[in-house]
Amino acid sequence: GEEVAQTPKHLVRGEGQKAKLYCAPIKGHSYVFWYQQVLKNEFKFLISFQNENVFDETGMPKERFSAKCLPNSPCSLEIQATKLEDSAVYFCASSQSGTSDYEQYFGPGTRLTVT
Amino acid sequence: DAKTTQPTSMDCAEGRAANLPCNHSTISGNEYVYWYRQIHSQGPQYIIHGLKNNETNEMASLIITEDRKSSTLILPHATLRDTAVYYCIVRVAGVGGATNKLIFGTGTLLAVQP
Numbered sequence: 001g002e003e004v005a006q007t008p009k010h011l012v013r014g015e016g017q018k019a020k021l022y023c024a025p026i027k028g029h030s031y032v033f034w035y036q037q038v039l040k041n042e043f044k045f046l047i048s049f050q051n052e053n054v055f056d057e058t059g060m061p062k063e064r065f066s067a068k069c070l071p072n073s074p075c076s077l078e079i080q081a082t083k084l085e086d087s088a089v090y091f092c093a094s095s096q097s098g099t100s101d102y103e104q105y106f107g108p109g110t111r112l113t114v115t
Numbered sequence: 116d117a118k119t120t121q122p123t124s125m126d127c128a129e130g131r132a133a134n135l136p137c138n139h140s141t142i143s144g145n146e147y148v149y150w151y152r153q154i155h156s157q158g159p160q161y162i163i164h165g166l167k168n169n170e171t172n173e174m175a176s177l178i179i180t181e182d183r184k185s186s187t188l189i190l191p192h193a194t195l196r197d198t199a200v201y202y203c204i205v206r207v208a209g210v211g212g213a214t215n216k217l218i219f220g221t222g223t224l225l226a227v228q229p
Contacts, residue, residue: 004158033216041200043159043219056216091158093217100147100206100215101166106158 002026004094004107007074012113013082021110022074025094031055032075033093033104034067043091049075050098082114119203124224127197133190135223137203140184147206148179149217150188152199159202159219162188193227200224 005024013019025032034046045059049069060067064082069075079086089111093104120138127133139148149164163170163177165186170177176189190197200222206215 035217035219041219041221043217045216045218048216059216089156093158098215100145101164103149103161103164104217105161108158109156111156 004092004105005074006090006092006107006110008110009108010111010113012115014115015084016081019079019082019086019112019114021077021090021092021112023077023092023094023107024074025092026105029094029096029105031095031098031104032069033095034075034077035091035093036088037091037109038085038088046077048098055098079112082112084114087112087114119205119220121201121203121220121223123221124226126226126228127190127193129195129227129229130192133188133193133197133225133227135188135190135201135203135225136185137187138185139203139205142183142205144183148177148183148186149204149206150175150177151202151204151217151219152197153202153222154196154199160199162201164206193225195227195229198225198227 007022032049036044047060047067048056052069064080067077089109091109093106095102095104150162151159153159165177179186202219202222
């Protein structure tokens with residue numbers, strides 16, 4: 001498609017439950033990036049993929065977060081045993097290239113609320 | 116990492132040009148300056164980017180100083196719909212140098228007044 005699609009729009013989970021978020025990149029884009037926005041203006045990079053390969057996972061909390069991008073499937077970000085502090089908006093972005101002269105296009109985000 | 120400094124907020128009258136400044140005094144020679152904006156809680160929207168030269172597209176103009184230590188985003192005729200948080204970002208090389216995550220600062224809240 002012409003836009004990055006993210007599902008669901010909203011997700012509510014009780015503390016300790018699993019949460020799974022999905023992202024379909026723009027057709028033809030081989031790079032996918034996940035970001036977390038906790039407070040209004042604070043973004044945190046989580047992980048990036050080149051096709052199905054993890055390229056940079058320096059921002060991923062190791063214990064409970066995992067992500068995949070499999071061929072012919074939306075990319076996913078999974079949080080096992082959610083905590084209150086995981087409440088945030090999670091944005092996915094895609095790009096034609098991973099180099100710094102190519103822009104990233106963002107999806108509308110998934111708002112995760114952990115209660 | 117090159118960091119950026121932006122004013123917390125700015126006002127602009129509708130129909131006038133909005134000039135948003137950004138300081139990035141530690142930028143490296145191969146790092147691009149990018150501008151994004153976020154309207155309400157929507158996903159960040161790409162506006163423009165540049166390396167050394169000034170750039171213009173249908174949304175805005177980007178003026179980069181000769182020493183590259185600062186830049187200005189210009190929205191030529193601001194409308195109410197341009198009210199948003201504007202982020203100035205310097206692209207950082209990631210692991211292996213091939214992917215470049217975006218590091219967002221706190222941005223400038225531009226309020227366009229009627």
